[in-house]
């Protein structure tokens with residue numbers, strides 16, 4: 001067994017070595033020039049492959065090239081790192097992979113339709129029982145909201161009615177209450 005492992009190691013070691021050499025010779029510099037096996041980046045690019053743009057919030061830089069401040073959604077000395085609020089940074093280091101139901105470049109957006117879809121999928125995964133639960137829950141929520149509004153209209157109408165001797169039109173109160181303050 002030990003002999004087998006040593007043989008495998010002996011065979012694979014040069015392979016690993018050559019892999020490294022090959023990687024170095026095909027080093028891609030996205031925004032820069034290759035020089036002695038490294039990337040020398042153009043202005044405002046950093047990273048091993050010069051793949052990251054500095055996301056500074058102004059054109060001004062410290063003398064060492066770092067940012068004074070970052071654009072929202074980025075951090076790091078050079079503001080080169082994307083911040084994924086509800087998710088993970090992709091392998092490329094440039095974009096976010098959001099956890100459901102979040103979306104947007106920084107995974108901080110919540111779309112109503114995505115939220116619904118998320119809970120629908122949940123319900124679907126829970127099986128027919130889950131779907132059966134969701135429907136009455138939505139119904140109850142909607143019903144409560146309506147009832148509350150109706151009660152409020154009644155209450156305000158009664159209040160106004162008490163204070164004055166004029167009749168209060170429920171519709172007028174309703175439209176008043178519906179107005180955003």
Ligand SMILES: *[C@@H]1O[C@H](CO)[C@@H](O)[C@H](O)[C@H]1NC(C)=O
Pocket residue numbers: 062063064065066077
């Ligand atoms: C660059 O300079 C700024 C301001 O002098 C300093 O705060 C920062 O630590 C420096 N960064 C590096 C990488 O040298």
